[in-house]
Amino acid sequence: MDRDLLIISTICFLAAVVRTAVAVRAGVFRPGRFNFLAIGLGFLFQAAFLSIRGHALGRCPLTNLFEVFIFLAWSVALIYMLVGPAYRLSLMGAFTAPLVVLLQGLALIAPIDVRHPVKVPANSSLEFHASVSLVAYGAFALACIAGVMYLVQERQLKTHQLRSIFYHLPPLTDLFTAITRLLWLGFILYTVGIASGFFTGQPLPYVQVVAAIAVWLLYAAILQGRYFRRIAPKRVAALCIIGFSAALTLLWGITFSAQTHSVP
Template sequence: MESSFNLVAYILLLAAVTLSLISLWRPNKYTGTLALAALVLSFTSLTLALVLRSITGGRLPLATLYEFALLFAWGILLFYFISRKMIKSDLLMVLVALLEVIILSYSNTLSSGTRPLMPALQSIWLQFHVLTAIIAYGAFGLSFCLGLIYLLKEKGYDSIGESILPPLAKIDNLLHWSVAVGFPFMTLVLITGAVWAEEVWGRWWGWDPKETWALITWLIYAAYLHARKTYGWRGKRAAIMAIVGFLAVLFTLFGVSLLLPGAHSYV
């Protein structure tokens, strides 16, 4: 049953990509509305899949790379819907839907089987650690898409229309908002991870590859916020930093798990 909801979510995301691209090519209220409806239904289906996985597994779906990929996609969609209160951009919808398709396509290559939690994962700190990561990475995923849009707008595609490429100041402000929301939760990711590590392995920090890359990610976003507040960094440089930060997020989540063995190899 859970896999059926995942499949439905994936198909709906593909539909959202197709419809939103059509809306970009030939703007009209119907295709844009249908694309948004497909995203909402995909989010609902993904939510149901996660709930069912929790029920059948007897635990929250926070322990495997497959589960986190689903939660990651869920978090990005959540922040996209929140962002629509500030910006309604057809291009942002396309980029978010494409990012979702990529994440769920990757999740389909991972083992989706449920298994009993190993001792290292039987901690309340795991739940805090992963839940704060969902919020942080969801916000950073939105900032990544906004950074790409900013660079396109900055290149001079002003004639396309505000519904596709909003004003630069609007994009920049929402990008900053998404990083400012995500950063405190990224800080909590490091703190809860350290407490969890001390409880399980008897040390706060061990320079495990995933710990190290999580710290690198934190430093990138800290630099972004510091540069904006201290030196007034906005615009293109800020957009590039947001993009680089999210690439670090992706490597931390998926690249490290695949390429660099360490204490997090089980996720």
């Protein structure tokens, strides 16, 4: 039953992707209400899935890689729903939906929905640490998407080849403001997530802690460079993509090692 909800949710996001692809191909792309509605509907089904799974487990559904992927996809959609309309980044939906489809598609296809043989006991500190960190990942994902949008627009402006999508992208400076705010949001949440990780009552996995701090330092360096105006906007945009890729690799590593060695 819960997987059905997830399949419906993935279909909703896929509808937004297909519509965007068809429109871009026809050269008449314009971000409309359809994308926002499809993503909103997909988000509701995601939330329903997480709620049912959470009730069944009696805790936050973050017990295996499958649930982590879905929670991350939900965080991405959540931040988009909060940030997209506020900064008039409706086009961001066209970039957000493929990422969510990728995450959920992988989760559905790969055999990673492994149930623990014994019921995982609830640990509110650990659940707080994991969920806040994942929402931070959602913000970093959106910063990465905004970074892609920035680089697409920057490239077209430099080469003087303005495609249909160019006319629907927000102005460069507005996009850069959104990137900066998303980075700050993600960074604050990630800091809270890492700090709370020290108070879970669980033994600290040395490698994971070092890797998490390395990602934290990378984002701290980007924000510091931005604050003191030492890094150009184009490089900040590129670093957002690199940072999120690193964070995603780390997330996979943490969850994979937790799954193979111990209960998260």
